[in-house]
Amino acid sequence: MYPRHLQPQLDAALSDTPVVLVNGARQTGKSTLVAAAAAARGMRYLTLDDRVMLAAARGDPAGFVAGLGGPVVIDEVQRAPGIFLELKAAVDRDRQPGRFLLTGSANVMLLPAVADSLAGRMEVLSLLPLSSAELAGHPGFNRADWLFDGKLGDLPMPPCDRAALSGRLLAGGFPEALARASPARRGAWFENYLQAILQRDVRELASIEQLTELPELLQLLAERSAGLLNFAEVSRGVGLPQSTLKRYFALLEMLFLVERLPAWDRNPGKRLVKAPKVFVRDTGLLAHLRELSASSLDAMPGLPGALVETFVLDELRKHLAFSSRGLGLSHYRTQGGNEVDFILESRSGARLVGIEVKASATVDGRDFKGLRHLKESEPSFSRGIVLYCGRELVPFAADLFAVPLSMWWAAPPGQPSPLSTP
Structure with missing residues (x-):
C-alpha cells in the first residue's frame, strides 16, 4: 500500500465528524485506504457493489440504515443515494464522531439532494490517483x-x-x-x-x-x-x-x-x-x-x-x-x-x-x-x-x-x- 497524502486528514476527520466521505474516481485506492482505517477502528465494512446489500439499501433505505448498528463503512455509496436522508436522520439522533465512513466513485456532491441532506454533518475528502x-x-x-x-x-x-x-x-x-x-x-x-x-x-x-x-x-x-x-x-x-x-x-x-x-x-x-x-x-x-x-x-x-x-x-x-x-x-x-x-x-x-x-x-x-x-x-x-x-x-x-x-x-x-x- 502506498503512503497517501490523505491519511492524516482521514484520521482527523473520523475523530470529530459523524460522516466522512472519501470521494474519487474508481481505482484510485479508496477501498484500500478505507479498509485499513476500518480495520484499525473495528468498523464493519459493507460494499454496495454486493447485489444483496445494494438491493437492501435501495429497497428500504430507512430499514437499512437503522440496522447498521455501530460504526460502519459503506463502500460505493453513490449506488444508493436514497440512504443519505436516512444517514442525516441517524446522525441527528446521535452525532458520535466516525459513525459512518463512506466512499463514492461518483461526485455525489454534485447531486443537490445529497449536498443539502448532510450539510454540516459530513466532511468530504478527495482521493485522486497517486501523485x-x-x-x-x-x-x-x-x-x-x-x-x-x-x-x-x-x-x-x-x-x-x-x-x-x-x-x-x-x-x-x-x-x-x-x-x-x-x-x-x-x-x-x-x-x-x-x-x-x-x-x-x-x-x-x-x-x-x-x-x-x-x-x-x-x-x-x-x-x-x-x-x-x-x-x-x-x-x-x-x-x-x-x-x-x-x-x-x-x-x-x-x-x-x-x-x-x-x-x-x-x-x-x-x-x-x-x-x-x-x-x-x-x-x-x-x-x-x-x-x-x-x-x-x-x-x-x-x-x-x-x-x-x-x-x-x-x-x-x-x-x-x-x-x-x-x-x-x-x-x-x-x-x-x-x-x-x-x-x-x-x-x-x-x-x-x-x-x-x-x-x-x-x-x-x-x-x-x-x-x-x-x-x-x-x-x-x-x-x-x-x-x-x-x-x-x-x-x-x-x-x-x-x-x-x-x-x-x-x-x-x-x-x-x-x-x-x-
Missing part, C-alpha cells in the same frame, strides 16, 4: 503550499530527465495501471477501465441504457485537454445539441473523467477571457486516449505541451486536496492574449502566485511574458514560476523563478532520495 510524491514515498510535504509561499531554495531537486518525465506522463497515477508489467498491459487496463465506467456507472447515474456518443465526446475532449472549453465548438465536433452535450459533460465530470478549470476573474476592470479550460483527469488516461507511447514521444522534438500541463494540473489538485490553506486554482487569460496557465490564490484574494508550464528543457525571458503582465497589473501578485524540464532552480527576478518539474517527486530536505520512476 509523484506518493509514488516516491514522500506524501507529507505539500508542494502546492511550497510553490505558493515556501522557500524555493530549500527543496533539493534532481534533474528533470526527459525520459523520466515521459514515463510519468504515460503511466499516470492509477495504482492498478502502474502495477501492469508492460505498456501494452497498461493500455488494456485503461481500455477496460473506460468501458466499465461508460457502460455501468453512466447507466446508473443517468438511468438510461445507451449513451453511444460518450466515448466519442471523451475522445474529442482528450484532443482539447488543457484548452479553452467552448461548448458551441465541441457541439459541432461531436454532432450533439448543446443541451445534450452539457448533460453528457456533467456526467463525465461526475465520474471524475474530465474537469473544467475556471478562469480567474477577480478584476472587473480587465477584459478577461471567462471561458474555463477543460482537462482529462490523469495523464495516463489522456495518453491512452491520444494513442501516445514512449516511441511516439521520443520521435517528437518536444513533449506535448498539453500533456505536461495536464500533469501539472493533476499534481496541483492532489496537493491542494490536503492543503490546509484553502487555496483557489484557476487560469488567467486576457482578451489581449496575455495568459498564465495556473493561478494559485489565497482564500481572501490578498495573494496570488502565477504558474506557467513549459515542456522544454530550457527557459528564457520570453517565457515569463504572461507572468510579468500579471505582476505589473495585479497588486496581489506574490511570485511567478515557470515549471520546466530542466536541471536547476533559476531566479529571473526577485519574484520570478524557473523551477524544474522534478519538484513534484524531489525528496524534502533531510529525507532520502526519491524512489525510481514507474
